[in-house]
Amino acid sequence: MSHTAHIRSHRKPRRSASTLAVRAGVAGGVLSTLAVAGASGSANAAEPVTQTLELPTLTADLAAQAAQSADATEQAAANYQLQAERDEAAAKAAKQAKADLAEAKKKAAEAKKKAEEDARKEAAARASRTAARTTLSTTSSDAGTTTLGGGDSGTEAGGSTDTGTSTVGGSAATIVSFVKAQVGKAYVPGATGPSAYDCSGLVQTAFKQINISLPRVSQDQSTAGTQVSLSNLQPGDILYWGSAGSAYHVGVYVGGGMFVGAQNSSTGVVERPLSYDPPTGAVRVL
Incomplete structure (x- = not known):
């Protein structure tokens, strides 16, 4: 015991039973409130949080722009296809023209060769007839009747x-x-x-x-x-x-x-x- 315990003014005052009861009730209420809050927090933590995102509304202008973009893309594809077809047709035409030119040159060469041969034969025939007539004229003048x-x-x-x-x-x-x-x-x-x-x-x-x-x-x-x-x-x-x-x-x-x-x-x-x-x-x- 403290050496001052016997002195009345130095003793700690005793808490009354009622005071202790009140304090116990307050503490219990606080603890109950904390327990409820904790339980509620645990329950809320267990449930998934769902967040809703709102998409932008497609206005008439945006729809028109999208349609125009699609049309432009389709037109570009059609133009590429048309150009490819034109290039292919041009290549075929060039190839055919080259073949036709070669054939025409061949025929022209053959015709020229034939014409030269015919002219040579005709010249030879004329020369032969001329020689024959000359010979016959000489023979006839010397022959009897x-x-x-x-x-x-x-x-x-x-x-x-x-x-x-x-x-x-x-x-x-x-x-x-x-x-x-x-x-x-x-x-x-x-x-x-x-x-x-x-x-x-x-x-x-x-x-x-x-x-x-x-x-x-x-x-x-x-x-x-x-x-x-x-x-x-x-x-x-x-x-x-x-x-x-x-x-x-x-x-x-x-x-x-x-x-x-x-x-x-x-x-x-x-x-x-x-x-x-x-x-x-x-x-x-x-």
């Missing part, structure tokens, strides 16, 4: 006159003798003898007897020599029917107003007067 034909004098088709006894020299006599010897033989298209002929085949073979090479067909034979009037015919002249260069039939004038030709499959090779089938024109090779 042979009398062909006979009978009364008369007027030939076209107005030429013939005494009836034609004097034919050298090569012409050979041709006339040859064609007359073929009279009675058959007419066969494409034949050149010795047992059958067509019209141009007979003429070509006749001139081969004097080493003159004539074209094979009537069209070409009608321009193989110098054009002469039907009023000034000589034995050995080539007669043609149709236009010069497009004749459809030929024969050989043998003098005395007569000609020999391979007419058709019905008559064969015949000798006929010019009036039987008047020719259109004549050419002279000899």
Whole structure:
């Protein structure tokens, strides 16, 4: 015990029971309040907190802008596609143009080559005919004469006159003798003898007897020599029917107003007067 405990003024005053009860009640109330609050906080802590976000409202202007942006994107895509198609078409056209140009050049080269070859052949043929005519002219001037034909004098088709006894020299006599010897033989298209002929085949073979090479067909034979009037015919002249260069039939004038030709499959090779089938024109090779 304290040495002052016995002194009354120094003793701690005793708390009354009522005071202690009040203080205990207050403390209990505080503790109860804290307990309730803690429990409430624990309960609130256990529950999830939900936060609501409000999205911005899509106004009419924003909708219009979005639509315009979508249209622009779609138009751009369409433009890219169109440009790609145009580029592809241009590439194809360029490739085709290149191929067409190459083909045109090839055809032009072939045509030029053919034209040059035809010109060369024609020049060679002209030179050959000129040489043959020169040779025949020299031969005819040196050769003797042979009398062909006979009978009364008369007027030939076209107005030429013939005494009836034609004097034919050298090569012409050979041709006339040859064609007359073929009279009675058959007419066969494409034949050149010795047992059958067509019209141009007979003429070509006749001139081969004097080493003159004539074209094979009537069209070409009608321009193989110098054009002469039907009023000034000589034995050995080539007669043609149709236009010069497009004749459809030929024969050989043998003098005395007569000609020999391979007419058709019905008559064969015949000798006929010019009036039987008047020719259109004549050419002279000899």
